[in-house]
Amino acid sequence: MQEYIIRRVLLAIPTLIGAVTLVFLVMRILPGDIASLMLEGSGELGVQADEEQLKELRAQLGVDQPLYVQYVTWLWDAIRFEFGDALWTNRPVWEEFQLRYPISLSILILAMITSLGIALPAGIISAVKQDTWIDYGLRIFTLAGLSIPSFFVAILIILFMLRYYGWTSPLEYEPIWKDPWLNFQRLIFPSLAIGYRLSAIGARITRSSMLEVMREDYVRTARAKGLREQMVIWRHALKNAILPVLTLIGIELLVLFSGVVIVETLFIIPGVGKLLVDSIFRRDYIIVQALVFVFAIFVLLVNLMVDLSYAFFDPRIRLG
Numbered sequence: 001m002q003e004y005i006i007r008r009v010l011l012a013i014p015t016l017i018g019a020v021t022l023v024f025l026v027m028r029i030l031p032g033d034i035a036s037l038m039l040e041g042s043g044e045l046g047v048q049a050d051e052e053q054l055k056e057l058r059a060q061l062g063v064d065q066p067l068y069v070q071y072v073t074w075l076w077d078a079i080r081f082e083f084g085d086a087l088w089t090n091r092p093v094w095e096e097f098q099l100r101y102p103i104s105l106s107i108l109i110l111a112m113i114t115s116l117g118i119a120l121p122a123g124i125i126s127a128v129k130q131d132t133w134i135d136y137g138l139r140i141f142t143l144a145g146l147s148i149p150s151f152f153v154a155i156l157i158i159l160f161m162l163r164y165y166g167w168t169s170p171l172e173y174e175p176i177w178k179d180p181w182l183n184f185q186r187l188i189f190p191s192l193a194i195g196y197r198l199s200a201i202g203a204r205i206t207r208s209s210m211l212e213v214m215r216e217d218y219v220r221t222a223r224a225k226g227l228r229e230q231m232v233i234w235r236h237a238l239k240n241a242i243l244p245v246l247t248l249i250g251i252e253l254l255v256l257f258s259g260v261v262i263v264e265t266l267f268i269i270p271g272v273g274k275l276l277v278d279s280i281f282r283r284d285y286i287i288v289q290a291l292v293f294v295f296a297i298f299v300l301l302v303n304l305m306v307d308l309s310y311a312f313f314d315p316r317i318r319l320g
Helices: 002-029 034-041 051-061 067-079 093-128 133-147 150-165 180-213 217-224 229-266 272-282 285-313
Strands: none
Touching (some): 002 067, 093 180, 093 229, 150 180, 217 229
């Protein structure tokens, strides 16, 4: 197990470096001068900034150095998790991240809970009630979830709640430990918008896996021994059908994270996703590069955890 983890970590290093290198180059290729944007966009110096001030700010930001020097400097700082200060707020990037990641994490956790709470029962019921009206209804539900992107679901939720209930999302945000009800009101609809796709895919995968497993000999043997149908489904069938769902969770968790970026912007939630969008528009490459670096590590860790979970749910799998 330890050798497997070490090998996976070593293989992840080139992937991580490749991802952050690509973002570093893209942010430098984008048109526009960050120094001009910062000086002229502030409104303090008028339409045009003084050339001497531009040179001074470029030197302060380090963008006057050759590209390879900027890259090596940034990569060395990133390895030590020293990302510096944000260009527009002048606050440390880690401070900005720490203020916002609990909000995004809360949305992800709530979306995962709601989606799995819908997906597993729906997939199991659809498989047990195969080719009945219940099965057909649940399959329509999954097809709709596969067809509609999360941002469109978010727009439909906003329009529906506004049109029929006069509800608008609260502008203020309260942590769960201060006001649980207001926190729930603020996050439940973004979580549903993001989690609908995962619930639909999860239900479909669970149904297919359950139908395949329920035809196996050990399931028929369990039934022949006189075990109750609920025991056969939950203890024997579901445990062996869960492996494809775990793979799906690992992949879709990353899709959920990408959906957070758009949904947080639509619901005006001050999370990491909105911070990333705002930083891209402001050309705050310090924050963008730092967030991509953290996201890449998160992706690699999720993939590793999914692989390790295989051995836990199926003792026949050995990692080596």
